[in-house]
Amino acid sequence: MILPIVDGADTAPFWDAAREGQLVVQSCGDCGLLRFPPGPVCSHCRSARHEWTPVSGDAVIWSFVVAHGPTLPEYAEYTPFPLAVVTLAEGPQLRMVGNVLSGQDARLNSFGADDLAIGDPVRVAFRKLADDVSIPVWVPALPAPGD
Numbered sequence: 001m002i003l004p005i006v007d008g009a010d011t012a013p014f015w016d017a018a019r020e021g022q023l024v025v026q027s028c029g030d031c032g033l034l035r036f037p038p039g040p041v042c043s044h045c046r047s048a049r050h051e052w053t054p055v056s057g058d059a060v061i062w063s064f065v066v067a068h069g070p071t072l073p074e075y076a077e078y079t080p081f082p083l084a085v086v087t088l089a090e091g092p093q094l095r096m097v098g099n100v101l102s103g104q105d106a107r108l109n110s111f112g113a114d115d116l117a118i119g120d121p122v123r124v125a126f127r128k129l130a131d132d133v134s135i136p137v138w139v140p141a142l143p144a145p146g147d
């Protein structure tokens with residue numbers, strides 16, 4: 001797998017929390033708006049003050065695509081696999097891109113396009129890619145029918 005850059009000036013706290021199994025987003029130090037992706041300035045009030053705030057990890061699928069080949073070589077063996085944009089429960093401005101898996105350690109293609117729907121509830125899980133890198137992935141919040 002290709003590893004994300006986890007020591008960026010604006011993103012290191014996000015990856016530090018993910019490594020510990022916690023999902024965090026920035027909250028504006030002046031107006032309190034929660035924001036993701038992280039950045040140096042609030043899009044609402046232009047404040048440069050911010051904190052990192054834990055969020056629940058509850059989300060719904062806002063949209064998704066199914067990746068077919070050609071992909072980067074590192075992902076070719078998993079095609080086709082879904083990639084989703086999820087909306088966090090804490091606000092519609094909080095959207096994250098990630099894999100939707102049947103479990104945190106399942107293969108990238110553990111779900112197909114017919115297994116997912118916009119609006120499906122999901123919950124964050126953390127997949128360890130390296131000793132110092134864990135990434136958020138999304139797993140069903142409810143048991144699959146028949147489970």
Ligand SMILES: [Zn+2]
Pocket residue numbers: 028029030031032033042043044045046047
């Ligand atoms: Zn603000």
